[in-house]
Amino acid sequence: MSSVPVGRVLRRGACAGAVGALVVAGLGSGVAVADDEAQSDQLWIQAPYEQTVTVAPDGGAAQYRSLSLGLYHDNDNFTVTAGRLTVDVSGLAGVADVSWPANCTPNDAGTVAVCDTGNVPTRYSAQVQLKVRAAAGAAVGAQGAIEYSATATGGPDGTLTAPQGSAETSVTVGSGPDLGITTPQDVTDVALGTNLTVPFSVTNTGNETAHGFSVQMWATYGLDVVTRYPQCTYTEPDPNGDYTPMTHVTCSFDTEVAPGATVELPEPLHLAVTDHALYERFDYEVEPTGDTTDLDTSDNARSWHITAANTADFAVHGTEVSGAAGDTVTAGFRFVNRGPAWVGNVSSGDPVATIDYYLPEGTTATSVPDTCRSAWTSGDDPAIGHYACTLPLWAKPNLKVAFPFQLHIDRVVPDATGQVVVHPHSDASSNFDPNTKNNTAQVVVNPSD
Incomplete structure (x- = not known):
């Protein structure tokens, strides 16, 4: 998990770029993982990269500062329990003192402790609250380090171990406002x-x-x-x-x-x-x-x-075209957000929707919009072209986006019908679109009279 401040995350998302610059590989492609495919998992330690403590006043003790630590793992298909975070503060000698929380058991020297974090989530949450303060006599600029290791029960092999050296906190004695x-x-x-x-x-x-x-x-x-x-x-x-x-x-x-x-x-x-x-x-x-x-x-x-308390209505509109074998026709579709709400993924920068387009039978795409790519999902007919198209990270009310595919008519199939399906996506929830009737549309080549 990233420890980037939320303000920076938002600014990254806000400056992610124009339509077409935000194609996220794999999003909405529907590529499935087979049930019998081997799965992996990894245990991670979340700890601040650096921590500053205020210098101790003359003849007094410095103020403790809280250091939030925790474990998380990658794959929510596995239940991971009995997290054990080992915290080694021997590198703080002469620099900082530590106060251990109740869920940590230190050794006799008080320099290494094993902390019980319990069940390990897939999203980071603080499970250990360590308290750190500058040691008496430590000068401004003095530095030390806290090192970590961790194990837990679960995962594909029954035990997970955090990568060695993957987390360390540098502790510096400082002076100033905070x-x-x-x-x-x-x-x-x-x-x-x-x-x-x-x-x-x-x-x-x-x-x-x-x-x-x-x-x-x-x-x-x-x-x-x-x-x-x-x-x-x-x-x-x-x-x-x-x-x-x-x-x-x-x-x-x-x-x-x-x-x-x-x-x-x-x-x-x-x-x-x-x-x-x-x-x-x-x-x-x-x-x-x-x-x-x-x-x-x-x-x-x-x-x-x-x-x-609001909703947005994402809709797609198809088209009908006619042509002879060997012709190339424009047979795309349009997206519109009927509102009344806008939808924006300002945190992740993910597209607010992906749109699957299954080509009409007997056609081949010769020109594809920049935000679309060839796709495949389990059960696809290999004779039918399938493309996944992405929207930008936000959709204001009444936003309209055209996807002008050029299709070559390889052979004439009366009423050849392609399917268009929009899949709304939001960082918060994708249940913002209660009207699913207009989430699908058809592109028909050579419709019957």
């Missing part, structure tokens, strides 16, 4: 038109004052940023552009944040849920202003997921 924002609680089934207040406060857990802070915010297309601060600049979304439409806000506040203090924005930050909202996301991040470096950026960025 700004952070709390994790918001996601909300679902939000009525259209609702005004939401963003849970936005800034806390300094460092040992120095932050002399002002900057803020960046990103609001997806279904959210309006209602509150406008004079300290901010606003870039509005372009629903007709090639990139994912969203509001981008940059701010600079001169509010001082002392060690241990929590401050609010000048006034509450409000978002409006628009009529075209569905699976929305509001990302925000904070940094100290000036040349000051934040001690620990892991809590500087947050993502608030907002699901609106």
Whole structure:
């Protein structure tokens, strides 16, 4: 699992490119894995790559910082239990002290512990909360390392082992401000038109004052940023552009944040849920202003997921053409999002839908749209051409996309009928399209009168 901050993930998704640049290999192709095909699984350790702890004050003890650790595995066809994470902190000698949680059993020296993580999920969740602080007398800039190994019960061979050396945390003694924002609680089934207040406060857990802070915010297309601060600049979304439409806000506040203090924005930050909202996301991040470096950026960025009570209607439309044997005809199809909601996969960058096109009997494709590729699924007739086409990562209401296939008529088959099927996809849920009747269409070559 990636530990990339959510703000960076959103920006990557937002800049993924225009229609045709987001063909994801394998998505929606329907290629099946045979029941008797050997399956694999792998155990992984999730740990921060680096951690900064504040230097101990003269004659006092430094503040503990929490270090979140966990295990996960790849293949959900296997149940994996009895996770054992071994944590070796011997490399922190003279640099940092560790406080072990209840689910870890350290050796007599207190330098190596085996931590019981229980059942191992396929999505990372924190199972071990280690506490780390700078050792007394450790100078700013002192560094050490925590090393990990792990095993669990399950997988194809009955035991899984994490790759040796796959995770390590570098611990550095530092001094400075450490700004952070709390994790918001996601909300679902939000009525259209609702005004939401963003849970936005800034806390300094460092040992120095932050002399002002900057803020960046990103609001997806279904959210309006209602509150406008004079300290901010606003870039509005372009629903007709090639990139994912969203509001981008940059701010600079001169509010001082002392060690241990929590401050609010000048006034509450409000978002409006628009009529075209569905699976929305509001990302925000904070940094100290000036040349000051934040001690620990892991809590500087947050993502608030907002699901609106809305639907979208993905539909495909076919066509009818006629021609003689040897002719080449345009026999494609069209996609439309009838709304009222937009759908965007701003986190993964995955297409919001794939469309399977089974060619009419007796035809061969001579020209294929850039976002389509030859495909195969179990049970396909090898005599019938099959193509999988992808949409971009987002579909605004009333988006129309044409897929103009050129087909050569190899032989005339009266009422030769090709099938078109759209498969909606969303990072959150693909149940946003309740009207499945128009998810299929036909392309007919040489229809009978």
